[in-house]
Amino acid sequence: MAHVLVSPLNWGLGHATRDIPVIRTLLAHGHEVTIAACGNALSVLRQEFPDARYIEYPDYPVPFSSGHLFVPKFCAAIPFMLQATVREHETLEAILAKDRYDLVISDNRLGVFSSEVSSIFISHQLHYHLPLLYWPAELLAIPVNRYLHEQYDRIIVPDNPPGPLSLAGKLSRPDTDVARDRAFFSGILTGTRQIACTQDLDYLVIISGPEPQRTILEKIILEKLEIIGGSGVVLLGSPQSPKATTRIGDWTCVSYVSTEEKAELMNRARCVICRSGYTTLMELAELGKDRALLIPTPGQTEQEYLSWYYEQKGWYHSQDQNRLDLADDLELSRHYKGFPKMSHTAENVKRLYDELLAGYLE
Structure with a gap:
């Protein structure tokens, strides 16, 4: 039995909820899972997996603005986020020193990686989109992303591969050779399931x-x-x-x-x-x-x-x-057609485990 550390970012609930099918699959294959998170993300996962192990693990503040000043305020917050990322990485090293882990899975937490333990990053943003006014910053983000992606063994992209079924468009397109080599396009990953009910x-x-x-x-x-x-x-x-x-x-x-x-x-x-x-x-x-x-x-x-x-x-x-x-x-x-047919979470997460995660755990 392998031991996996899963750590989602607490910016909204999206990172935690898309990790739910991944955690379910790890548990179903008999692995031990420790969830390291904070805030609402931690609360949601506690409700979903009451028997899992948990670590209170603070992340960085959300640099959201109330309106169209989002980009400049986000840029102004970058130095503070970098400091928080360094602290986050130091905390991870302390966590790994206390217990044995076989795999670290970070959902958009930039400091959650290790040179001693295989580390996987989850993100649908391999490329950052900014308004035309800020295009130099968009270009600057490419080498920054390259450096970030180099810290991880693989990147799980919760999207279909680039092409007509891509849900994230240019956001999930790899910009660098590092991202292209490490990206695993899993398709949809969500904790929300279809249920048989009347559309009333x-x-x-x-x-x-x-x-x-x-x-x-x-x-x-x-x-x-x-x-x-x-x-x-x-x-x-x-x-x-x-x-x-x-x-x-x-x-x-x-x-x-x-x-x-x-x-x-x-x-x-x-x-x-x-x-x-x-x-x-x-x-x-x-x-x-x-x-x-x-x-x-x-x-x-x-x-x-x-x-x-x-x-x-x-x-x-x-x-x-x-x-x-x-x-x-x-x-x-009424005049729009909705999504074309594509594989859903149950199929996607099975392929994710068989083709990627099992290689680190079995």
């Missing part, structure tokens, strides 16, 4: 994002519910607020729900209205949703690129938050 909801609205953008979108959505028609559920994404449910006509508004409840609602919904975060997009692909409206968080360049990319591919309609006309945009969303 016209709409599911998932409101998320850093403040004040979360509140701004909530206000836009709630003001338009009664003129949309149909029935639906609005998830307000406010776990800090007391859990509460209110009714607006045939709509139900909930302050927050568990990840299991959210997955059930996504399965039941005919149309999903949401941010264009990559984890959510993988969930839509996993569930085979053929209708969605994407609203990228203003200033978050990855979400803005993915929304544009999906619009160009004809998969889902996207609209900027400040130009949103909910009734018109939902009507436009």
